[in-house]
Amino acid sequence: MGKTLAVLIVSLVVSAFPVLTPRAQIKNPHITVLDRSGQSVTRITDGNTLRLEITLPGPTPSDQTITFTLDESETAGDCTVATGKTGCQTDPFPALGWYWGADGSPRPERLIRAVGAANNILAESDQITIAPRPVVLVHGFISNWETWKPYLGLDGFLGKLGLQGYAIGDGQVPGAMNTGQITDPTGRTNTLQQNAGILGEYIDGVKKETGAEMVDLVVHSMGGMISRYYIDRTMQERDVAQLIMLGSPMGGSDCSVLPASLGFFLPASLEIRSSYMLGIFNRQITHRHGVQFYDLAGTAILQAFQSPCADVPNDMVVSLGSVNAIPLTSGQIDDIHSDLTVSPKVFDTFVRPLLEKPAGSFSPAADPASPSVSSSQLQFTRLYRGHVDPGGSTELTINIEANVAVASFALYDPTRSTEVSVRGASGNVINLDSQANGFVRVDDPSSMIYLGYGFSNPRPGPWKVTVLATDSTPSSGADFAVSVYFVGGATLQAASDTLIPRLGQPVNFTASLSLGGSPLQVSGGQILIRHPDGQVETLALGSGAQPSASWSPREPGIYGVDIEVTGRAPDDSPVERTSFLALEVQPNPSREQVTGTLLALIGGVVLVLVLLIYLIIRALHPVFRRTR
Secondary structure (H helix, E strand, C coil): HHHHHHHHHHHHHHHHHHHHHHHHHHCCCCCEEECCCEECCEEEEEEEEEEEEEEEECCCCEEEEEEEEECEEEEEEEEECCCCCCECCCCEECCCCCECCCCCCEEECCCEEEEECCCCCCEEEECCEECCCCCCCCCCCCHHHHEEEEEEECCCCCHCCCCCCCEEECCCCCCCCCCCCCCCCCCCEEEEEHHHHHHHHHHHHHHHHHCCEEEEEEEECCHHHHHHHHHHCCCCCEEEEEEECCCCCCCCCHHHHHHHCCCCCCCHHCCCCCCCCHHHHHEEEEEEEEEEEEEECCCCCCHHHHCCCCCCCCCCEEHHHHHCCCCCCEEEECCCCHHHHHHHHHHHHHHHHHHCCCCCCCCEEECCCCCCCHHHHHHHEECCCEECCCEEEEEEEEECCEEECCCCEEEEEEECCCCEEEEECCCCEECCCCCCCCCCCCCCCCCCEEEEEECCCCCCCCEEEECCCCCCCCCEEEEEEEEEEEEEEEEEEEEEEECCEEEEEEEEEEEEEEECEEECCCCEEEEEEECCCCCCEEEEECCCCCEEEECCCCEEEEEEEEEEEECCCCCCEEEEEEEEEEEEECCCCHHHHHHCCCCCHHHHHHHHHHHHHHHHHHHHHHHHHHHC
C-alpha cells in the first residue's frame, strides 16, 4: 500500500511540474533540418534529400497542420502534429531548386519558416547554407570531353554562374566513355548500355567529391541516348535532377548510315539509326523515374535541297522531328549540330534558365506510353561506297527518275580530304554553290557528313559524281560513302517481322515499291547484313510485287540491315531505293537459366497443388466428423 502511494505522489508531481520533463524544456517552437540519415544539418547541397521537423513547447489540443516555407513564400513541405503530440516531420523530399530564387538569382543562404493554420509564423530555422548542384556534361558520337571546354573553368559558361562542371572523361573523377575515335574509325565503340554504366560510375564520383546527391545532366547528341539508358536501367535511386539535351536524336538520324556503310564506329553508328531508335530503343527505354526531359533542336537548315541526309528542319544531321520523337519539352534555335555545345546563345536561352529553376518547378515526370513504330520519311537510293588513292578519283553513276522534286547528296570521308565534281543528266558539270545547291563543307571530325549539296527538280537520267583525292589525302588514300535521298518519285516500303530476334530465330524481310500510289514490280534486290563484328553477309531478295527473304542470326548483338531494291518506272527509267534497318539479336537463355526457370515453375506448381489439397481436406473435415 505504501509503495502504491509513493508512485501516485511522484506521478502527481510530474504532471503538476512539466518543466521537469525533457520536452517541456523547449520554450518556443523549434525547426530542425534532417538529412537522409536523420542527422541535423545546417549545410546542404541543392537536391539533397531532407526532412523538416517542428517541435512544439507542449502537446497540441487538436490536429495542427504545419506548412514549411523557404524564406517568405516558397513552400518546402508540410506535416500534421497529431492531437496530444508535440511535433511532426515531413516525408523525405529532394531540396531541388533551393539554391535559386524565383527571379533566377543565387540564394546560397535560406531560412525555413513554420506557418500554422491561421497563417501565423510559429518558428524560424537557423540559417541554412546551400551549395548548387554540380553539372555533369555528356558528349556524343565520335567525340570526347573537350567538346565541353566552353562550359568548363572559372571563365566558362558554368563557372560564371558559380556552378561546377564535370565533363565525363575529363579526369576530374574516374570514367571515360567510348563513342568512337576519329583516329580509329574501324575500332569498336562501346554500346549504349556500356557507356551508360560508365556514366553511372562518373556520376558516383562527382557525388562523392561534392557531397551532392543529385546532378544536372547537360548532354549533346548521342549523349542523350546514353543518359536515357542510364536513367531507365542503370540508376539505382534517383540522382539526376533533370536531363537537358542539345540536338539529341530521340528518333535517330539517317546520316548515321554513311559511317555504318563503311563498317566505321560500330556498334554506335548502328544504334543511331532511325530504325533502332524508333523500333527498339524507344520501345524499351521508357522509364524516367521522375526526371524531366528537355531537348533543343537546331533548325538552321530549312530547305530540303540544303539538307544532306536529314528531314527538314534540322541542324544538319538531327531533325526537329527526331528531337520530338518522344514526349518531352523542346526548344528550337537556328544553329547547326556541331555548334550546340559552343554557342553562348544556346547556353543563355536554353541551358541557363533550366539550371536556374527555383524550388517548386520540379514536378515529377511521368513515364510516357510506349510509342508506335514509324518508318523514316526519307527515301534513299542505294549507298555508294568507294576508295580513292592519292592523286586518283572514283566515278559514281546515280540514276534519278522522273517526278523527283529534290535530290540531296551527302559524302562522308573521315579524312576530310576529298573533293567532288558533279555532272548532271545533261552532261554538264555543275558548279556547286551554297545558295543554289546548299553546298556545305563540315570540318568537324565528329560529324557524320563531310560534304553536302542538293538540287531542286533535278533533270531525270544518270548523274555522274566523281570523288577526287587532293594534296591532303593521306598516303593510304581515303574511304568514302555517298548517300542520296529523294523527295518525290518512287517509294520503298521494307520491313522485317521482328527487330529483336533470338539466336536461330528466322527473320523474314519483305520489300515493295510504288510510284504515285501504284505498285511497281521489283526487278531485283539484295539484303546486306552487317554483323556485330563488321563482316557483311549478302542475301538475294528476288523479284516481284513483294519479294521476301529469310535469315537466321548466329550470334547476339546489333546488326545493320540494308535492303536494296531496283525496279522500273512506267517510262522504263531505272529506280533504285534502299531502306536501312537495325536488329538487336538476343542470346538464348543459358542452360542454367532454363534449369532455374524450370525448377521455379515446378516449385510453383507443387506449391499450388499442396495448397489445393489442404483446402480440399479442410473443406471435407466437417463431413468426416459428422460421419463419425
